Amino acid sequence: MAPAPSSTSSAVVLNINGEKHQLTVDHRTTLLDALRERLDLTGTKKGCDQGQCGACTVLVDGRRAVSCLNLAVAAEGREITTIEGMAEGDLLHPVQQAFLDLDGYQCGYCTPGQICSAVAVIEEHAAGWPSAATEDVRPEAGPPPLTPDEIRERMSGNLCRCGAYVSIVEAVARAAEAHDATAHDGDGARDGSAKGAAA
Ligand code: FES
Numbered sequence: 082m083a084p085a086p087s088s089t090s091s092a093v094v095l096n097i098n099g100e101k102h103q104l105t106v107d108h109r110t111t112l113l114d115a116l117r118e119r120l121d122l123t124g125t126k127k128g129c130d131q132g133q134c135g136a137c138t139v140l141v142d143g144r145r146a147v148s149c150l151n152l153a154v155a156a157e158g159r160e161i162t163t164i165e166g167m168a169e170g171d172l173l174h175p176v177q178q179a180f181l182d183l184d185g186y187q188c189g190y191c192t193p194g195q196i197c198s199a200v201a202v203i204e205e206h207a208a209g210w211p212s213a214a215t216e217d218v219r220p221e222a223g224p225p226p227l228t229p230d231e232i233r234e235r236m237s238g239n240l241c242r243c244g245a246y247v248s249i250v251e252a253v254a255r256a257a258e259a260h261d262a263t264a265h266d267g268d269g270a271r272d273g274s275a276k277g278a279a280a
């Protein structure tokens with residue numbers, strides 16, 4: 082039975098991968114420990130436990146977050162996505178598929194964090210966010226080309242002790258291309274329907 086809330090713990094409802102989980106957590110419990118130790122969502126990995134390696138990266142409201150530096154109580158009311166929530170049934174997320182196709186891993190320990198980061202990187206880039214590697218940061222310049230240097234900079238918070246960086250960069254680039262193609266297909270579909278409506 083879950084312990085009752087006290088002066089040092091609270092009952093929270095965490096929305097993870099579209100499912101609500103009720104639990105009572107000590108106020109000092111990190112989101113990472115709540116995921117792994119309380120909810121058995123062990124896909125999110127603990128590396129350094131101090132915000133330096135990116136192994137514990139999850140998405141909070143679509144943005145990257147290192148779950149070892151976030152408290153579980155502060156995650157209430159947010160939408161949390163972990164690696165377990167990326168695939169749709171048997172259909173891998175395009176970023177997962179690209180990592181698989183291009184061997185974007187070796188031991189795999191950093192991979193869930195790399196994939197969560199890459200999913201957000203691709204969205205951030207598509208939304209026009211610059212990075213420290215972007216040469217022209219004027220808004221009118223639009224999104225910079227997602228070059229290997231851009232990808233390396235944007236993924237620099239995720240370390241890989243196996244050094245699989247070359248394949249990781251290739252996988253992110255391929256997934257970004259697929260994302261762009263899907264977005265452009267969507268534009269075409271919208272153009273077509275607009276024309277159809279106007280005809
Ligand atoms: S375990 Fe969180 S950043 Fe390393």
Ligand code: FES
Binds near residue numbers: 185
């Ligand atoms: S694949 Fe081993 S740490 Fe990255």
